[in-house]
Amino acid sequence: MITTALTDAQKTAVAHTQGPLLIVAGAGTGKTRVLVERYRRLRGLGVAAEQILLLTFTEKAAREVLDRVELEDELPAGERFILTYHAFAQRFLQEEGWLCGIPKSFRIVSEVRKWELMRDVLLAQRPPHLFHAQRPYERIAELLKLVERLKQELVSPDEFVAWAGSMADVDDPTVAAQREAAFAYRDYQQRLLVEERLDFDDTIYYTVQLLLSQPSVAARQSQRFAHLMVDEFQDTNFGQSRLLELIAGPERNVCVVGDDDQSIYKFRGASVANLRRFRSVFPDAAVVRLEQNFRSRGPILRAAGRLIALDPERLAKRLEATRGEGRPVSVLTATNVIEEADAVAAYVKTAIDEGRHRPNAIAILLRANAHLHNFARAMQRIGVAYQVSGGRGFYQQPEIKDCLAFLRATDSPDDTVCLMRLLSLPRYAVDPIQAGRWSRRARDEGRRFFDLLEEAQDDGARRLTADLRRFAGQALRLGIDDLFYDVMEQTRYLDLPRFTGPIESLQVSANVQKLAELIGAYCDEHADQHLASYLQHLNATEAAQADEEIAPLDETVNAVHLMTVHQAKGLEFGLVIVPHLVEGRFPSNRRGEGLMLPNELLKEELPPAELHLAEERRLAYVALTRAREEVVCTLAGARQVELPLNDAPPIAALSYTQVDTYLRCPQMYQYRFVFRLPTRPRPQMQFGRILHEALKDSLGSIERDRPLTWEMVNAAYVAAWARERFCAPEQAPSLQDLGRGYLRRAFDAGDLSKPLLLEQPFSLRVDGLRLSGRIDRVDRHADGMYEVIDYKTGSAKRATDLQRDLQLGVYALAAREVFRFDPLKLSYYYLETSERVTVDKPSERLEEDRQTIVRVADGIRAELFPAKPDRMKCSACDFRLLCPSAAV
Structure with missing residues (x-):
């Protein structure tokens, strides 16, 4: 019997029990109710619980559906198969995986072990485009992300290696890196199997491969489950979609529930293309649209509708508010992000004090985990209880x-x-x-x-x-x-x-x-x-940057929720606040995806809706539609931070290193130069120091009657290594070879001539401050031109990108005001490529550099040491354990 409380569309979806069915369920339209009622109807028609497979995207969703089914299905039931895709695939492989060489005792590999295995692959293979001796591990995350996408697209290692062979004659660095990635993928998979480990994407990948290669196994599975239901189908990837098709069986009793407007997991391989694929694989599928929204007030739905209507590729649907009108969507503005966070905290406190919302009915939904910190601090300042729900860090x-x-x-x-x-x-x-x-x-x-x-x-x-x-x-x-x-x-x-x-x-x-x-x-x-x-x-x-989620609290805890929009998917709140609605934060800037899956290996063409801005729009739509009663959007102008006062000695002199450190992060400056905390040695820094020492000793040995030979350069290099107690012995051999190659190229290019000055110290007066430093070398050319040269071991930059480079500005000021060099040119010499990049520093740029130095000195004198949190910089900072503001 179908519950009379359902809408007509919901009743139609519940009543359809034979053949494929697509339920297009808008936000707040009761899709979980439909899934539970449909399950009950099948049970009432005599279908055993063991014959119904209901797949969800998250474990939380699986638990919710299972709890409601067990509460409302009063018929006797054996085992219920209500679980995630990965849980189903893991269980399947434990039963059938031996047929394709998967041991029953396999374990799911941790994120850290994945990183370690890929590290070992790179150390063994040393592919030139993916492994750099100075930065041996910087592309591991890219590689693991590519491997994840390969498995989601059901691309085998052999298939990728075959593609690499077909592209052997292509002279392109991107293709070369992809070719190397193919062999890294193959080796990585072999190492996983040796350790009897699989990752989550392996469970789907091997399940699909086994079903394709063993038709009898596929037939057995399709007979096992007479009815399939899938929640949040728009969040599935290609591999998961193929899995569903392979176990559908001849009766094709497949029901999927999805909403293309809420497809927000492209970074996990999910694609709205799967909704279109379902209609092509099951062209006779019935389509039911759920458009009556039982969650949000009218103003909220209209605002969300106007936003998502900008996507021309979406499936047609128009949500209707069943709860009437309410408070209009409001906007708060502030001059900076700290004031924005304080304004949000004040608004939340007022809403609680006036009795409009309980604390746990309020959510602040951020675009990224890195944005949570300011709002947590603001809640602390105003005395509002909060909990960070599911955040990383x-x-x-x-x-x-x-x-x-x-x-x-x-x-x-x-x-x-x-x-x-x-x-x-x-x-x-x-x-x-x-x-x-x-x-x-x-x-x-x-x-x-x-x-x-x-x-x-x-x-x-x-x-x-x-x-x-x-x-x-x-x-x-x-x-x-x-x-x-x-x-x-x-x-x-x-x-x-x-x-x-x-x-x-x-x-x-x-x-x-x-x-x-x-x-x-x-x-x-x-x-x-x-x-x-x-x-x-x-x-x-x-x-490996394998961070964990903050431990969850009990859902009954009466505190305001701080979480990302992704973590709020499937939840609802009375009041939703969406901060940072400015370009660059929300919507976020598009990031490069690093190593890309070759187009030739894609199993389907992605639609235009996969564009970055379209996904950001869908993400904002999800945020708005979490609200029942009220939505507040906020934005701010220039980003600022608090400026705490600390104990710092007066300064009369600074080095360029100190100025550069303060500009990167004043808090780091305080730890390093005020408290004088020690820093750990780093391979890249030691490598650079060794090369500088070798260059200084070899160039300093040049005499008029004793020209420089390669043997002299190499001897200086060997001696420099011998003096250095290297902090990463496992990297030393590859770095020694790399550095020797740098020096040999520079020697062969004729770039190691006798300089006018070598490792020349200077002391420059800037607004009453003494700025000290050291110039690597100065040459005097035949035309009378002086050239200041600084050696770099990193990758070369373009001259146009170095116009505002402060280090070159300091060198120019010292060369002109201390040494009176004129005419003058400034160059970086990149040892990696033996490339000399010359930069012009006009007087107006030098004045900007001078004022930057003055501002730094003023900040240090005023004892202003605010932190400048940045995920990449904080992850490499020696003081991240001590710093309370380290970005997560």
Whole structure:
């Protein structure tokens, strides 16, 4: 019997039980209700639960449907098959995978292990376009993304390698990189199988391959499930679509529910093309449109409708509001992002205080995880309880940084950054300014910071060193799981009365518990459970950028939700606030996709609707249609940050390195040059220093009667390597070969002639400030022209891109005002390509550079050290564990 509460369109969808069916379900039109009622109707018609397969896109959706089915289906049932695509495929392979060589004991590989396997592939193959000795791992993420897309498009390693062979004669760097990627893909897959591991995309890929190669298995599966239903079909990729077609069976009792207006997962391989593909594969499919919206008020639907109507490729549908009118969609504006966040927080507080919305009925939906931070801080300032729902950045949460600082300092008590972070905890309560003074003193006196803390007349400092000595002793006999629990217990980390409210306390506890679970999972998979091995695993996690989601809180927690639009899919709230509606944030700028899947290997042509702006529009549409009662859109102008005051000494002199550091991030400048915290050696920096030393020694040995020979250059290079204690021994051989090749090309090109000046220091007066630096070399040409040359080991840039380069500006100011060089030209010499790029710096550009230096000096004198969070820069920063503003 069909429930009478359904609309006519919903009843039609529920009543259709024979043959293919496409349900075009707009936002808030009750698609889950239809799926549950359709399931109940099939059961009422005598279909066993074991014969109904209902696939969803997320585990949360599967649980929701399963809970509602079990609540409303009163008939006796055996096992219910309501699960995600990947869960179904994983189960299928455990039963049938042996037929294609998949062991029953396979495990799903972690993101970190995927990165490590691809790293090993590149180190073994060393493909010239994908592996660079200076930056050996920078393209691993691109490669893994390409492998993911290949599997989603059902492209086998052999198929990709065959394509590479067909393109062997094509002289194009992009094609060359793709050819190398084909062999990396093949090797990577072999390594996965050796370890009896699959990734999530493998489960679909191997399932489809097995069904295609074993018709009897496909027939058995189609007989097993008499009826198939699929939720959120617009979010499926090509491989998932093919899986559905292969198990549909001769009766073709397939029902898919989708809405092209809500297709927002292109970055996961999803395509609205699958809705069109369904209609071509099942041309006789009935189509039912659900257009009565039971969620949103009229003004919200009209605003969302006007937005999505700009997409000319969408399927025809017009949502009708059944809940009448309400508050109009409003807009808040601010001059900068901090004021925008404060305005949003104030609006939220007013809505709560006036009783319009409960806190957990309010959601702030952001375009990206990186945008959450300012709004969390604003909520803290105004005293509104909030929770970050499903956001990435688990390892950047303050409590996780604290826990890992304990572990890292236990393993390495010379880690000043970790010690500085721990000193600020309430258990030790050392003033950060005092800690900074101790750090500078240790640096000036050449002493260990840890030893100085042990001698300090400060209870907190001595308590920390005693704790760490005790933990170091326990680390010798305990595994990391037991050690972590002991550290938490002995420091009473979670008992400290330092949280601003019960919500924060719950979130901190949940995150720490999740870290304990992740450590337990590590111990389950690794034989070596010592602290040092776990920290190596953490380093790989960091290198792979394999972050975790923040631990979820119970859905009943009464706090405002901060989340991305993607995480809000399928949810609804009374009040929805959508910030940052400005070009470059929302819609976001299109990013390059790196290594692209060759067009020849695509199984279907993507429609125009796959354009970046169209997906951004759909994303905004999803955000608006999460709201039941009220929508507020916000935007701001120039981006600014708060400017905290800190303890900093007066300055009379700066180096170019200091100026450059301040411009990149004033907070980094404070840690490095005010607190004088040590930095870790980096392979690229050491490699550059070795090359500079070799050039200085070889060029300095040139005499009039003793011309430079290659043997002299090579001897200087070998000696420079011998003097350097290289921090990454595994990279040293390839870097040694690379650097020798750089020098040989420069020598053969005749570019290693005797200079006028070599490694020339300078001291330049700028507005009462002394700016110091060093010029790599100065040449004087036959025409009287002076040329300042700086050696670079990175990739060459165009002269037009270097017009505002501050380093060249500083060199020009020094050359003209200190050394009186005239005429003058400025050049970068790129050792990688033996290319000299000369840049013109007119007087107006030099004045801009001078003013930039003055502004930096003024900022340092005023003790202004705001952080400038940036995901890429923060991930490489030595002080990210200490910095509270590090981008996630």
